[in-house]
Amino acid sequence: MSKSSIEWTGFTWNPTTGCTKNSAGCKFCYALVMSLRCKFMGQEKYKNGFKLSIHQEELLRPFRWKMPKVVFVNSKSDLFHEDVPLEFIKQVFLTMNATPQHTYQILTKRAKKLAEISSELTWTNNIWMGVSIEDERVVERLKYLKKSGAKIKFLSLEPLLGPLSNLNFKGIDWVITGGESGHGARQLKKEWVEDLQRQCVKQKVKFFFKQWGKKQFNPNPKDPTMVKGNPSYAKGGCELNGKIYRAMPIIKN
Numbered sequence: 001m002s003k004s005s006i007e008w009t010g011f012t013w014n015p016t017t018g019c020t021k022n023s024a025g026c027k028f029c030y031a032l033v034m035s036l037r038c039k040f041m042g043q044e045k046y047k048n049g050f051k052l053s054i055h056q057e058e059l060l061r062p063f064r065w066k067m068p069k070v071v072f073v074n075s076k077s078d079l080f081h082e083d084v085p086l087e088f089i090k091q092v093f094l095t096m097n098a099t100p101q102h103t104y105q106i107l108t109k110r111a112k113k114l115a116e117i118s119s120e121l122t123w124t125n126n127i128w129m130g131v132s133i134e135d136e137r138v139v140e141r142l143k144y145l146k147k148s149g150a151k152i153k154f155l156s157l158e159p160l161l162g163p164l165s166n167l168n169f170k171g172i173d174w175v176i177t178g179g180e181s182g183h184g185a186r187q188l189k190k191e192w193v194e195d196l197q198r199q200c201v202k203q204k205v206k207f208f209f210k211q212w213g214k215k216q217f218n219p220n221p222k223d224p225t226m227v228k229g230n231p232s233y234a235k236g237g238c239e240l241n242g243k244i245y246r247a248m249p250i251i252k253n
């Protein structure tokens with residue numbers, strides 16, 4: 001378990017590590033870079049680099065956390081990856097079911113598998129389930145998420161690579177969006193973000209704008225949140241028309 005710098009979570013927990021690229025949003029996969037770095041540093045858990053690996057020993061870890069935590073599950077993998085056996089996914093769920101003091105946020109790009117096996121999993125209130133959608137080519141992931149039994153469902157629309165118009169958020173509690181960062185980052189356009197924010201207001205869904213990604217994508221060169229040291233600092237800043245949007249579902253435990 002590690003403290004996370006991701007704005008919408010507290011900690012990360014990786015019962016599996018490694019993955020394979022799945023769609024355009026994976027192009028600059030941060031998990032891949034970090035996993036190879038951990039391997040290079042000699043960390044046993046990452047000895048396989050970015051090859052999908054199961055870590056049975058991680059299943060007991062949440063029982064040892066003394067304080068309730070908000071945890072992003074598999075920041076360096078995808079729990080619903082085709083190489084993760086159903087039996088292991090069930091074990092991860094058993095751990096989450098048995099530790100209701102923690103809130104778990106799972107994010108996948110394998111939404112079809114999620115829908116297919118959802119009925120075999122127990123969806124306690126502390127499990128938030130999300131899918132990543134970066135552009136219209138993969139928007140069907142939303143349909144699969146809706147089929148899951150999760151009590152709290154969310155969308156991670158990042159890195160946002162194109163417009164996502166007329167989304168139907170029925171049954172969706174939370175929308176996160178943001179731009180890509182780093183070398184070669186693909187442009188985020190203001191009108192895409194504004195459109196999503198409007199859709200969230202109209203459909204009464206909580207909206208979280210994480211970052212522009214790069215200063216040059218931010219239409220306001222004076223956005224104070226692009227300055228390190230600002231309490232709301234984010235890569236490239238995070239103001240949208242002078243406002244910060246960081247709404248989240250209520251953590252019930």
Ligand code: SF4
Binds near residue numbers: 026
């Ligand atoms: S699904 Fe996620 S972890 Fe896997 S390659 Fe794509 S971005 Fe990386």
